Amino acid sequence: MSYFHGETPDNYEQKCLCTLVLDTSGSMSGSAIRELNRGLLEFYAAIEEDLIAANRLEVSIITFGSSIKTIQDPALIDNFDMPTLNVSGTTRLVDAVQEAMRKTEQRKQWYKETGQPYYRPIIVLITDGEPDRDQDVNGLSAEIQESVNAKRFTFWGLGVKGFNQSILNTICPDSAPGIPLSGYKFAEFFKWLSNSIGIITKSKEGESIELPPVSDWAQMKF
Amino acid sequence: MEMAILDHKNNWVAAYASVIGNGHVAAGLPCQDSCVHQIINPTWGVAVVADGAGSAAHSDIGSDFVARNAAHCLQEVVNRRKWATKEQLPEQNDWRSEALKVTQIVRQRLETFVQSKAYKSNDLACTLLFALYSPFGILYAHIGDGRAAFSTAEGHWDALIAPFRGDEANETVFITSNIWTEAGVDMYIKTGRVVADIRAFALLSDGCEKGSFEVNVWDEENQKYHDPNRPYIKFFEPNIQGMQQLAKEQKTQEQINEIWAGFLRSGSAQFKQETDDKTMIFVYNLTF
Numbered sequence: 001m002s003y004f005h006g007e008t009p010d011n012y013e014q015k016c017l018c019t020l021v022l023d024t025s026g027s028m029s030g031s032a033i034r035e036l037n038r039g040l041l042e043f044y045a046a047i048e049e050d051l052i053a054a055n056r057l058e059v060s061i062i063t064f065g066s067s068i069k070t071i072q073d074p075a076l077i078d079n080f081d082m083p084t085l086n087v088s089g090t091t092r093l094v095d096a097v098q099e100a101m102r103k104t105e106q107r108k109q110w111y112k113e114t115g116q117p118y119y120r121p122i123i124v125l126i127t128d129g130e131p132d133r134d135q136d137v138n139g140l141s142a143e144i145q146e147s148v149n150a151k152r153f154t155f156w157g158l159g160v161k162g163f164n165q166s167i168l169n170t171i172c173p174d175s176a177p178g179i180p181l182s183g184y185k186f187a188e189f190f191k192w193l194s195n196s197i198g199i200i201t202k203s204k205e206g207e208s209i210e211l212p213p214v215s216d217w218a219q220m221k222f
Numbered sequence: 223m224e225m226a227i228l229d230h231k232n233n234w235v236a237a238y239a240s241v242i243g244n245g246h247v248a249a250g251l252p253c254q255d256s257c258v259h260q261i262i263n264p265t266w267g268v269a270v271v272a273d274g275a276g277s278a279a280h281s282d283i284g285s286d287f288v289a290r291n292a293a294h295c296l297q298e299v300v301n302r303r304k305w306a307t308k309e310q311l312p313e314q315n316d317w318r319s320e321a322l323k324v325t326q327i328v329r330q331r332l333e334t335f336v337q338s339k340a341y342k343s344n345d346l347a348c349t350l351l352f353a354l355y356s357p358f359g360i361l362y363a364h365i366g367d368g369r370a371a372f373s374t375a376e377g378h379w380d381a382l383i384a385p386f387r388g389d390e391a392n393e394t395v396f397i398t399s400n401i402w403t404e405a406g407v408d409m410y411i412k413t414g415r416v417v418a419d420i421r422a423f424a425l426l427s428d429g430c431e432k433g434s435f436e437v438n439v440w441d442e443e444n445q446k447y448h449d450p451n452r453p454y455i456k457f458f459e460p461n462i463q464g465m466q467q468l469a470k471e472q473k474t475q476e477q478i479n480e481i482w483a484g485f486l487r488s489g490s491a492q493f494k495q496e497t498d499d500k501t502m503i504f505v506y507n508l509t510f
Contacts, residue, residue: 009432010493115449
């Protein structure tokens with residue numbers, strides 16, 4: 001016999017913004033872009049299966065080659081189809097990450113203005129190359145470090161075969177050094193990312209969040 | 223065995239449970255919520271909810287420790303101050319002073335425990351929400367988030383506390399946070415009392431709030447979302463009927479809690495989906 005029949009109120013879900021900043025420069029052609037596209041689709045599917053994450057996670061996608069393109073403004077995955085990325089051009093990495101930071105701040109302001117509770121946004125950079133010479137890596141590094149310290153967002157950098165570990169480490173905050181991707185295991189990385197988002201979207205603030213262990217998609221543990 | 227039935231010894235029936243959330247199951251985490259309910263005497267009781275921080279390594283141990291110690295200290299206060307023999311609730315200042323002492327003692331005991339086990343304080347981070355209830359009303363206090371509701375008449379429910387929330391949705395303060403200064407205590411340790419004939423009340427962790435409170439709804443007038451912190455009457459009233467029925471059937475406390483835990487686990491679509499751990503202590507005054 002069932003004793004309790006309390007009904008459920010209508011509440012909107014809080015939001016978690018994840019901005020993917022993806023390298024689509026010429027060097028990503030072939031297996032790299034093919035596997036990245038496959039990984040994005042698997043990421044989409046994993047979020048779609050997780051009812052809570054699907055209602056909370058807003059995905060935004062910015063690509064960079066010779067130009068910076070916002071190919072997806074922040075949206076719940078129900079509201080868009082994952083695009084297929086093409087490659088071309090050089091590596092305006094710094095401009096792209098700065099665009100992601102600017103848009104992240106804008107979205108946060110919008111959450112605040114509209115009274116929507118939100119989790120700390122996440123920016124994920126995926127790159128295989130060195131930024132163009134005119135790109136101010138040290139300036140970006142300082143901006144990211146300062147923002148991460150101020151808890152404006154969480155930043156993860158993923159290096160794809162051929163990337164420059166030293167530059168990626170310069171860009172990434174001390175708390176989360178650049179992660180070298182093993183082969184083209186984007187699918188495994190995105191599975192980890194979706195699991196991590198699942199945990200973040202239910203966590204409470206503290207010193208550090210216990211994320212799932214980085215496994216075979218990374219070349220080394222961190 | 224503690225009996226929950228109505229007799230000349232006990233006017234209240236309580237249901238309480240902490241159940242693990244789906245997210246914790248998936249991530250291999252333990253249930254980090256804890257709750258304690260104790261009958262102090264036929265008319266007074268204590269209820270405590272502690273919600274362990276998801277980011278803290280051993281917050282399941284922390285919340286259990288804090289909930290048990292807080293309940294024990296509160297019971298001691300009632301006995302030492304002989305509150306149960308008086309015909310009224312203590313004054314607000316008196317209550318705040320005792321409630322702050324309780325939180326400080328619990329914090330100190332936690333520190334001793336931390337050191338004996340070679341943990342770090344933050345490993346045991348948890349929120350704390352407690353209430354003493356009596357024929358003259360409720361005394362309550364809290365650190366951090368969670369919700370609480372009370373009713374003085376059928377169909378009327380009010381929020382007892384306003385949860386502390388930071389800018390981010392998952393941000394709050396814990397008993398282990400750096401709040402133990404005069405200003406910090408004023409800002410983060412909230413206390414209060416309701417002087418009234420209490421018909422029912424509930425204390426809950428934030429894992430239960432979306433299933434029982436209106437916490438994030440569209441405000442037509444201001445064209446934005448807001449948190450009205452409003453107990454959902456259609457949640458609480460039908461559950462009172464359940465409490466009445468369980469008391470009528472003279473279920474033991476263990477049986478009631480088992481049924482209640484089942485309800486918190488999967489009694490509604492929201493509870494079924496919830497990733498966070500869920501705790502609710504629901505107490506009904508059978509003399510109403």
